[in-house]
Amino acid sequence: KPRVGVLALQGDFREHIAVLRGFGAEAVPVRRASELPEIDGLVIPGGESSVMDKLSRTFGLRDPLREAIAGGLPVYGTCAGLIMLSSSILDGIEGQESLGALDIDVRRNAFGSQTDSFEVALEVAAIGDPPLHAVFIRAPVVERVGPAVETLAALEDGRVVAVQQGNVLGTSFHPEMTQDHRFHEYFLKRVRAAR
Numbered sequence: 001k002p003r004v005g006v007l008a009l010q011g012d013f014r015e016h017i018a019v020l021r022g023f024g025a026e027a028v029p030v031r032r033a034s035e036l037p038e039i040d041g042l043v044i045p046g047g048e049s050s051v052m053d054k055l056s057r058t059f060g061l062r063d064p065l066r067e068a069i070a071g072g073l074p075v076y077g078t079c080a081g082l083i084m085l086s087s088s089i090l091d092g093i094e095g096q097e098s099l100g101a102l103d104i105d106v107r108r109n110a111f112g113s114q115t116d117s118f119e120v121a122l123e124v125a126a127i128g129d130p131p132l133h134a135v136f137i138r139a140p141v142v143e144r145v146g147p148a149v150e151t152l153a154a155l156e157d158g159r160v161v162a163v164q165q166g167n168v169l170g171t172s173f174h175p176e177m178t179q180d181h182r183f184h185e186y187f188l189k190r191v192r193a194a195r
C-alpha cells in the first residue's frame, strides 16, 4: 500500500485524504518535517496559498518540502497547491513565496471575481475519455510554461490548467471536489511507479 501524505496546514486536505483512501492508499495528514521521509507521495491541497505559504514557514516545513521534492518525492498540487509549487506568482501578496518545484509562472486570481467558480468538461490526453469534470474555484492559471514542463490540459481559450514536470504534477482545478477522481488515480500510478 503506498503511503501518501496530504499537507494539512490549511485548506481542503480532508477531501483529498478521503479520495486517496478510496483508491486503497494509506493517506495521512502531514504537518511536520519529520513526517516527510515516511511518505511515498504528497498532495498539496486547495485553500489559500498565501496562508499555506506562511504556515509552511512557521512550521519549519518550507525547506524540507523543497528538499523532498528535489529528491524525487512525487507531489500533486491542486489550486492553491499548484500556486505553492510554482516558481513565480505574478499576483502574490506582499512577501508571498512559493516552493519553485515547477518551472511555471502562475496568476492566482486569473478569472476575476465575476467568474469566481465554474465547471468544464476538460480534455486531458493523459487521462483519456470521457473529458474530465473539472471544478475551478478562484482558480489560478499557468501563464508561463518552462521548457521542461509538460502541459497536460488547457481550456478552450488556450489557458493552461494542468502541468507536469518530472515528479511534480499540478492542476488549477479541484478533482477532490467532484466524483471524477481520475487525476488522483493518475497520481497514485506515478507514486507506485516511483516506489
Ligand code: GLN
Residues within 6 Å of the ligand: 045, 046, 047, 048, 049, 050, 078, 079, 080, 081, 083, 108, 109, 137, 138, 139, 140
Ligand atoms: N485563489 C486561492 C489562492 O490564491 C486558491 C483557491 C483554491 O485553492 N481554491 O490560494
